[in-house]
Amino acid sequence: MNAPLPTRTTALSSNGTELTGAEILWEVLVREGVEVVFGYPGGAIMPAYDAMARYPIHHVLTRHEQGASHMADGYARASGKVGVAVATSGPGATNLVTGIATAMLDSIPLVCITGQVPSFLIGSDAFQETDITGVTLPITKHNYLVTRPEELVPMLREAFYVATSGRPGPVVVDITKDAQQKSCVFEWDDTPIELPGYRPEHHALPADLAKAVEMIDAAERPVVLAGHGIVKAQATEELLAFVEKADVPVASTLLGLGGMPATHPRSLGMMGMHGESWVNEAIQQADLLIALGMRFDDRVTGNLKTYGQNAKKIHVELDPAEINKNVKVDLPIVGDVKEVLQQLLPSLEAKQRTPWVEHIDGLKGESAVRDIQAMPDEGRLYAAHVIHDLWRLTSGDALIVTDVGQHQMWEAQYYKHDHPRKLLTSGGLGTMGFALPAAIGARFAKPDDEIWVIAGDGGFQMTAPELTTLLQEGVKVNVAIINNGYLGMVRQWQEFFYGGRYVATPMVSPDFVKLAEAHGLKGLRVTERAGVEPAYREAQAHPGAVVIDFRVEQEDAVYPMVASGRDLNDMIRRPERKGAPHNPIFETGED
Amino acid sequence: MEKRTFVVHVEDKPGVLNRVASLFRRRAWNIDSLNVGTTHEPGVSRMTIVCHADSCMATRIEANLYKQVNVLRVDDITEHARVQRNLALIKVAAGPKERPHVLQILEAVGARAVDLGPDSLVAEITGPQDEIERLASVLEPFGILEMVQTGLVAMTRAAERPQLRKVRAA
Numbered sequence: 001m002n003a004p005l006p007t008r009t010t011a012l013s014s015n016g017t018e019l020t021g022a023e024i025l026w027e028v029l030v031r032e033g034v035e036v037v038f039g040y041p042g043g044a045i046m047p048a049y050d051a052m053a054r055y056p057i058h059h060v061l062t063r064h065e066q067g068a069s070h071m072a073d074g075y076a077r078a079s080g081k082v083g084v085a086v087a088t089s090g091p092g093a094t095n096l097v098t099g100i101a102t103a104m105l106d107s108i109p110l111v112c113i114t115g116q117v118p119s120f121l122i123g124s125d126a127f128q129e130t131d132i133t134g135v136t137l138p139i140t141k142h143n144y145l146v147t148r149p150e151e152l153v154p155m156l157r158e159a160f161y162v163a164t165s166g167r168p169g170p171v172v173v174d175i176t177k178d179a180q181q182k183s184c185v186f187e188w189d190d191t192p193i194e195l196p197g198y199r200p201e202h203h204a205l206p207a208d209l210a211k212a213v214e215m216i217d218a219a220e221r222p223v224v225l226a227g228h229g230i231v232k233a234q235a236t237e238e239l240l241a242f243v244e245k246a247d248v249p250v251a252s253t254l255l256g257l258g259g260m261p262a263t264h265p266r267s268l269g270m271m272g273m274h275g276e277s278w279v280n281e282a283i284q285q286a287d288l289l290i291a292l293g294m295r296f297d298d299r300v301t302g303n304l305k306t307y308g309q310n311a312k313k314i315h316v317e318l319d320p321a322e323i324n325k326n327v328k329v330d331l332p333i334v335g336d337v338k339e340v341l342q343q344l345l346p347s348l349e350a351k352q353r354t355p356w357v358e359h360i361d362g363l364k365g366e367s368a369v370r371d372i373q374a375m376p377d378e379g380r381l382y383a384a385h386v387i388h389d390l391w392r393l394t395s396g397d398a399l400i401v402t403d404v405g406q407h408q409m410w411e412a413q414y415y416k417h418d419h420p421r422k423l424l425t426s427g428g429l430g431t432m433g434f435a436l437p438a439a440i441g442a443r444f445a446k447p448d449d450e451i452w453v454i455a456g457d458g459g460f461q462m463t464a465p466e467l468t469t470l471l472q473e474g475v476k477v478n479v480a481i482i483n484n485g486y487l488g489m490v491r492q493w494q495e496f497f498y499g500g501r502y503v504a505t506p507m508v509s510p511d512f513v514k515l516a517e518a519h520g521l522k523g524l525r526v527t528e529r530a531g532v533e534p535a536y537r538e539a540q541a542h543p544g545a546v547v548i549d550f551r552v553e554q555e556d557a558v559y560p561m562v563a564s565g566r567d568l569n570d571m572i573r574r575p576e577r578k579g580a581p582h583n584p585i586f587e588t589g590e591d
Numbered sequence: 592m593e594k595r596t597f598v599v600h601v602e603d604k605p606g607v608l609n610r611v612a613s614l615f616r617r618r619a620w621n622i623d624s625l626n627v628g629t630t631h632e633p634g635v636s637r638m639t640i641v642c643h644a645d646s647c648m649a650t651r652i653e654a655n656l657y658k659q660v661n662v663l664r665v666d667d668i669t670e671h672a673r674v675q676r677n678l679a680l681i682k683v684a685a686g687p688k689e690r691p692h693v694l695q696i697l698e699a700v701g702a703r704a705v706d707l708g709p710d711s712l713v714a715e716i717t718g719p720q721d722e723i724e725r726l727a728s729v730l731e732p733f734g735i736l737e738m739v740q741t742g743l744v745a746m747t748r749a750a751e752r753p754q755l756r757k758v759r760a761a
Contacts, residue, residue, distance in 0.1 A: 324651065
């Protein structure tokens with residue numbers, strides 16, 4: 001059912017051939033290894049679309065350009081390659097913006113091709129004219145306006161180079177319609193790109209490496225903070241070697257999940273606002289924090305004044321601008337995290353930190369969630385059950401794409417990822433509506449993976465029209481909607497911080513089963529625990545995409561929680577409330 | 592937070608000033624003055640940016656400027672001995688009666704009149720910010736009709752340290 005990408009073998013043009021700008025665009029993209037693009041045609045990009053048919057590029061027609069940028073993003077996250085989105089000028093280009101900002105905050109390599117009005121109309125407020133290089137300036141790594149076909153080869157090559165090198169990010173290439181239509185002599189240039197002001201590579205100084213080894217060897221209570229950088233640098237192997245030699249427990253950021261195998265004995269799990277209490281406690285009690293490819297986002301630090309007060313801090317990070325941005329560190333090491341780990345490893349003292357590890361285990365014992373499987377079925381359907389069962393029935397090996405909100409945090413807590421690039425989620429920007437289109441994009445990167453969207457009823461509705469894209473492409477992506485009838489995370493904040501006034505959070509949804517059917521897909525509904533496994537089994541067996549509407553407990557909350565700006569280990573634990581719905585999953589001896 | 596002076600060499604391409612200004616805006620760093628112009632090197636422009644920052648923030652400003660693809664070189668010259676100048680044009684109300692008096696003032700501070708009209712004159716002064724401000728306050732009683740400043744331009748002193756002749760080769 002997962003349609004293989006059509007392999008059209010078209011001989012590419014040789015140097016010296018007269019080509020239109022539109023043709024040059026695809027000549028370059030094919031040479032950059034692009035096989036699939038996600039887009040939506042329109043007036044100013046029509047020459048490019050017309051030429052595309054002659055090239056071995058598969059185009060996925062989205063239902064909205066936001067879908068195109070999220071699909072390109074999902075493709076990039078799943079594959080590690082560049083995702084390409086295409087849109088027309090004006091509204092087409094502005095619709096890409098949310099997806100571009102999402103990619104920017106999570107350092108995802110995208111190249112977004114937009115059509116622009118003809119160069120002689122620029123600045124005249126022409127039909128569908130928007131200054132998209134101006135609009136996207138603060139949310140791209142770099143962007144280009146191309147007004148002549150001769151500029152296409154160098155600018156597109158630069159775009160791919162800038163998007164992927166150093167700390168990756170999105171690049172917009174805005175091409176005027178006349179630059180697409182006019183011709184010039186095609187001259188491919190495959191010499192290495194040299195940009196005089198661009199220095200993507202950084203290498204650690206030997207003295208700093210020696211200092212780091214000294215600090216790590218001397219630490220009694222070290223914790224590694226593993227971020228997205230581990231995943232992006234493909235440094236899992238090095239991280240494991242480091243952790244095993246130095247015996248250091250690892251806390252992960254949301255985007256770092258999977259970079260460290262969740263079932264490894266030294267993996268603590270996710271840190272931060274919805275991190276488990278022992279993870280945040282371990283960070284607060286540590287005497288050394290070793291931050292690897294992460295950026296001390298406010299969602300992982302809580303109150304900066306009290307964050308890791310007892311710890312010296314080493315920050316290994318590729319982007320010098322992240323050093324001392326939020327947290328002042330004792331030893332910054334600017335470099336590729338994989339390379340730095342390789343350099344550190346031989347000099348590190350092999351040791352056992354048994355007292356520290358046992359101490360953290362003790363913290364865990366106090367507050368660890370009980371085994372969900374052993375919990376009695378008391379007739380209620382909890383999101384944690386739904387996610388835990390998905391983990392079980394997919395052997396923990398599915399590619400999960402989450403949306404944003406409560407379900408996203410529950411997924412991070414209950415779906416244990418043992419491999420990188422198996423959880424795609426919008427971490428930095430927190431973009432609702434991300435999941436479905438990103439999962440479609442991921443499908444084209446991973447034709448053989450089992451892919452599941454986990455989305456809330458709110459976020460799913462933001463980009464639900466992309467269900468038809470699934471149908472048109474004939475690809476399978478299953479969707480689990482965690483439907484609680486509220487914008488759940490906002491409702492939770494209203495419950496905790498706004499006197500329980502549920503303003504604008506109760507949400508009516510369409511009948512998701514019928515919605516799936518209206519899109520030519522299969523729809524299922526589950527209202528009790530007993531129905532979860534059969535529904536998953538049915539979805540897995542069905543050849544096409546399946547949407548499952550899980551009607552979960554309406555006023556459930558994500559615990560534990562560090563309220564915005566509070567100390568990292570000052571967590572809201574499950575309260576004992578008389579008559580309140582009793583959620584056995586979070587019940588512990590301590591709480 | 593102290594006043595810091597950055598010398599920023601950039602590629603002379605459309606939109607580069609916008610990129611640098613946008614960077615300061617979105618990070619909520621306030622620019623005191625920004626001057627930009629061409630250099631002896633074709634395709635290279637030079638900015639002098641003055642802003643308030645502590646040393647930690649200055650390092651971040653430098654790192655963020657370097658993240659701009661079109662930024663070639665950044666030097667925080669705050670700690671270096673340097674020459675810095677600001678040029679101001681001041682149009683002062685001065686008829687035949689006041690004119691000698693105003694010209695006398697200009698001469699006394701090393702400024703000069705670059706244009707004369709029946710009821711006013713245009714004074715030009717080059718120097719550090721405080722000299723310009725002092726002159727403006729002295730001219731104020733005559734009536735300042737217009738005033739414009741270039742913003743600070745700065746360069747490390749000749750003996751300070753050898754600057755690379757070519758930024759592009761850096």
